[in-house]
Amino acid sequence: MIRADFALRHASQLATMLPREDDPLGRINDGALAAREGRVVWIGDDRDLEAQVTLDGDLLDAAGACVIPGLVDAHTHPVFAGSRADEFAERVSGVAYHAQQSGERGIARTVRATRDSDVVTLTELAAARANRFIANGTTTIEAKTGYGLDLEHEARSLEVLRQVAEQTRLRVIPTFLGAHVVPAGVDRRAYLRSLMDEMLPAFKPWAVFCDAWCEAPAFTAAETRAVLGRAKSLGYEIRVHAAQLAPGEGPDIAAELGARSADHLEFATPAQIKALAKAGTVAVLCPSANFTTRGPRPPIEAMREAKLPIAIASDLNPGTSNSESLPLAMSLACVQWGMTPVEVLAGATMHAAHSLKLDGLAGCLRPGSFADCIVVDAESPEAIPYYVGVNRVLQTVVGGAVWQPL
Numbered sequence: 001m002i003r004a005d006f007a008l009r010h011a012s013q014l015a016t017m018l019p020r021e022d023d024p025l026g027r028i029n030d031g032a033l034a035a036r037e038g039r040v041v042w043i044g045d046d047r048d049l050e051a052q053v054t055l056d057g058d059l060l061d062a063a064g065a066c067v068i069p070g071l072v073d074a075h076t077h078p079v080f081a082g083s084r085a086d087e088f089a090e091r092v093s094g095v096a097y098h099a100q101q102s103g104e105r106g107i108a109r110t111v112r113a114t115r116d117s118d119v120v121t122l123t124e125l126a127a128a129r130a131n132r133f134i135a136n137g138t139t140t141i142e143a144k145t146g147y148g149l150d151l152e153h154e155a156r157s158l159e160v161l162r163q164v165a166e167q168t169r170l171r172v173i174p175t176f177l178g179a180h181v182v183p184a185g186v187d188r189r190a191y192l193r194s195l196m197d198e199m200l201p202a203f204k205p206w207a208v209f210c211d212a213w214c215e216a217p218a219f220t221a222a223e224t225r226a227v228l229g230r231a232k233s234l235g236y237e238i239r240v241h242a243a244q245l246a247p248g249e250g251p252d253i254a255a256e257l258g259a260r261s262a263d264h265l266e267f268a269t270p271a272q273i274k275a276l277a278k279a280g281t282v283a284v285l286c287p288s289a290n291f292t293t294r295g296p297r298p299p300i301e302a303m304r305e306a307k308l309p310i311a312i313a314s315d316l317n318p319g320t321s322n323s324e325s326l327p328l329a330m331s332l333a334c335v336q337w338g339m340t341p342v343e344v345l346a347g348a349t350m351h352a353a354h355s356l357k358l359d360g361l362a363g364c365l366r367p368g369s370f371a372d373c374i375v376v377d378a379e380s381p382e383a384i385p386y387y388v389g390v391n392r393v394l395q396t397v398v399g400g401a402v403w404q405p406l
């Protein structure tokens with residue numbers, strides 16, 4: 001008998017997200033799972049549960065709803081203060097996003113509001129976002145800094161992420177994004193020097209990943225290469241904001257450095273996509289940001305042809321995607337880009353987990369994985385993106401315990 005301290009049963013369809021020849025979602029009809037100390041210890045047919053598992057703990061009855069792994073969001077910016085609702089209103093009236101990135105507007109405005117807030121306020125704001133992630137089915141996020149943009153305030157953003165992970169049950173994988181933009185009023189060279197000589201070495205113990213925005217409003221290809229090359233030599237794993245607003249070298253740099261992810265990629269060329277696939281990089285696409293900026297469709301066919309894994313992310317941020325909902329991002333990727341429900345399900349689970357080096361732990365359900373799963377009011381996992389902009393998540397289980405809002 002297998003001993004467990006948590007079990008879930010009566011899932012009409014339980015998607016393991018471990019592809020089988022007969023089913024890309026590796027589903028079990030009328031499935032059940034059992035967990036102990038936060039990890040799955042048994043998964044199988046509901047009728048076998050009682051014969052194989054001794055339960056000393058909570059039992060969750062999915063009551064015929066479907067169950068999939070907790071969603072994994074591979075691109076978020078959750079540490080910020082202030083609102084840019086007025087910029088959203090301008091954009092719907094025709095102002096371009098990049099036209100809002102000058103002077104004290106756009107990202108610079110969020111940097112000011114974030115610096116003007118104390119740690120307690122920033123932690124409360126980020127924890128509220130963490131709770132919305134969990135309520136919408138996400139159990140693991142990659143979380144970037146990038147609105148502090150100096151040694152003191154970037155350190156504070158990393159501290160906020162640490163506190164949010166401790167206070168909520170969301171799994172938070174921190175990324176240092178000091179190379180978001182050059183902060184207003186600071187000499188470019190001096191900022192790059194501080195980034196490479198002070199911030200990168202100081203933050204290595206706290207941040208798993210280092211990211212940079214390689215694009216005209218932010219950093220040139222040469223600057224991105226210098227920052228991320230230094231980060232790699234210090235032992236960071238690399239992510240790159242690449243080719244979102246215009247063609248550029250971002251995807252090439254991601255491939256050269258063996259980045260875990262290249263993100264956005266609306267303007268990536270077929271050659272760049274092939275290079276990313278060869279480098280083992282994951283394409284992290286951000287449908288909600290693409291939607292609000294009315295960006296072009298990313299080259300999905302070229303990605304499929306190159307067998308480049310595609311992750312789907314919320315890109316939660318105050319400028320282009322004020323949304324913690326991965327199911328909404330999945331719906332948008334289907335409707336706007338023609339991705340299939342199976343592709344977006346894999347994109348919000350296993351491919352996202354792969355980009356975070358959490359293969360086999362998050363984004364799938366099997367013995368040994370995190371006992372993170374969601375019970376969804378949908379007739380099948382494939383039906384999840386069919387429900388647009390409404391939350392159909394009934395329960396979120398994190399580490400073998402049902403999540404209750406704080």
Ligand SMILES: [Zn+2]
Pocket residue numbers: 075077241315317
């Ligand atoms: Zn981003």
